[in-house]
Amino acid sequence: MAGAAAPARTDLMSFAMESLELFCARFGIEAPFTLNPVRSGRNSEVLLIGKGRKKWIVKHYFQQGRDKRDRLAAEFGFLTFLNNAGVAGVSRPLGINQSLHAALYSFLPGKRPEIVTARHITQAADFIGNINSFRNSAAARSLLPAADACFSQQGHIRLAETRIDRLLAALSPESGVEAEACRFVKERLRPLYERLKARVSAQRSPSQLAEPLSPEERILSPSDFGFHNTLELNGALSFLDFEYAGWDDPAKLICDFICQPELPVSAIQARQFTEELGISLPLSGSLSARVELLLPFHRLKWCGILLNEFREEARNRRLHAGVESEGMLDLQLVKSKRYYSEHLAILT
Structure with a gap:
């Protein structure tokens, strides 16, 4: 639509690098590290953190005043439940920061299937x-x-x-x-x-x-x-x-x-x-x-x-x-x- 306004947002890749570094340091990921966007979703910004051979995922959740669902709390809580239950095949939730609307997760390797079997x-x-x-x-x-x-x-x-x-x-x-x-x-x-x-x-x-x-x-x-x-x-x-x-x-x-x-x-x-x-x-x-x-x-x-x-x-x-x-x-x-x-x- 012509003239559609861009959302008011705080971009982890621009404004919050210092805050992100402090957040990651709490969980043993010390700067400097690489940070690259991952095009994996349509609702949240997903960033790949790299340091040497190690990788992590930071997910930056969209949140507006009218948004009734706390996606950050929902996903982090559900993954915590799955990990505590020993369910395999999901990320480990490593850290959460409500003020950044962000969470840190373990990295899952692999590619999306091209054909369903x-x-x-x-x-x-x-x-x-x-x-x-x-x-x-x-x-x-x-x-x-x-x-x-x-x-x-x-x-x-x-x-x-x-x-x-x-x-x-x-x-x-x-x-x-x-x-x-x-x-x-x-x-x-x-x-x-x-x-x-x-x-x-x-x-x-x-x-x-x-x-x-x-x-x-x-x-x-x-x-x-x-x-x-x-x-x-x-x-x-x-x-x-x-x-x-x-x-x-x-x-x-x-x-x-x-x-x-x-x-x-x-x-x-x-x-x-x-x-x-x-x-x-x-x-x-x-x-x-x-x-x-x-x-x-x-x-x-x-x-x-x-x-x-x-x-x-x-x-x-x-x-x-x-x-x-x-x-x-x-x-x-x-x-x-x-x-x-x-x-x-x-x-x-």
């Missing part, structure tokens, strides 16, 4: 099963709900509606690419949402849709879970990004795993993941039916997520993370339209 699916399902083998511990019970956690079927449906409403509130119908995005949301996403909602209402009573998911059926979820947040080394996966992690409905984990557009899974791989997850988790027999019912709403939600950059707060997070701003809105609109054509147009 059945072996990757098994490792992903095993990872979720491993996390949840500690779900009854006191430490697990102290963890908060995941971001956008859904504890009823109505909660899933409302997520899609909220995404659409937020976009319509943010978009200007008179401004270039925003006008095109506004038409797409009004003429494609909103009408499909209404049809899907009417279809579900014909199949489920209001009380069924509002019935809360029992605590026994809830799981610990990384939330933003998919192969876009993995690294592979010698065939073994490591898992990244727990800013949104916490308690959630397994149906939402499965739907998001299926819907994630950056490194997608096939229908066969989606079935494999669900089946293998059922081996290690006490999943309800109604889970598959819930996933089938709710998956179109999550597809709609992901169309909205791909348009997040049209909302000022989300756009500022992307800029903070180092995402290229030129052509950003046009690119995201193309992605959202393509996603709609591939997954939702058939439902109209």
Whole structure:
């Protein structure tokens, strides 16, 4: 969008070098060291610290007054839980500085997979099963709900509606690419949402849709879970990004795993993941039916997520993370339209 304001931010690579050096020194990393940006996320600035042959990661979290979720505390706390439980394949949280909105983590070697295989699916399902083998511990019970956690079927449906409403509130119908995005949301996403909602209402009573998911059926979820947040080394996966992690409905984990557009899974791989997850988790027999019912709403939600950059707060997070701003809105609109054509147009 022309004239979009850059976010007010404090860049670790400019203003805070002295503070960063003091922060790292508390954990045995004495200056001088190298510091390089890592393009690994779209919400936080990630920096690679190097000293000799040793490497660490500093993550600088975006935070605005309107931002309700403390991503720094959420990720650091969830990784602390996983490390204390002995879960492998994740970073070790080494230090935290609330005033810098930053945390220090161990470095994980590897590269993101280029092609998803059945072996990757098994490792992903095993990872979720491993996390949840500690779900009854006191430490697990102290963890908060995941971001956008859904504890009823109505909660899933409302997520899609909220995404659409937020976009319509943010978009200007008179401004270039925003006008095109506004038409797409009004003429494609909103009408499909209404049809899907009417279809579900014909199949489920209001009380069924509002019935809360029992605590026994809830799981610990990384939330933003998919192969876009993995690294592979010698065939073994490591898992990244727990800013949104916490308690959630397994149906939402499965739907998001299926819907994630950056490194997608096939229908066969989606079935494999669900089946293998059922081996290690006490999943309800109604889970598959819930996933089938709710998956179109999550597809709609992901169309909205791909348009997040049209909302000022989300756009500022992307800029903070180092995402290229030129052509950003046009690119995201193309992605959202393509996603709609591939997954939702058939439902109209």
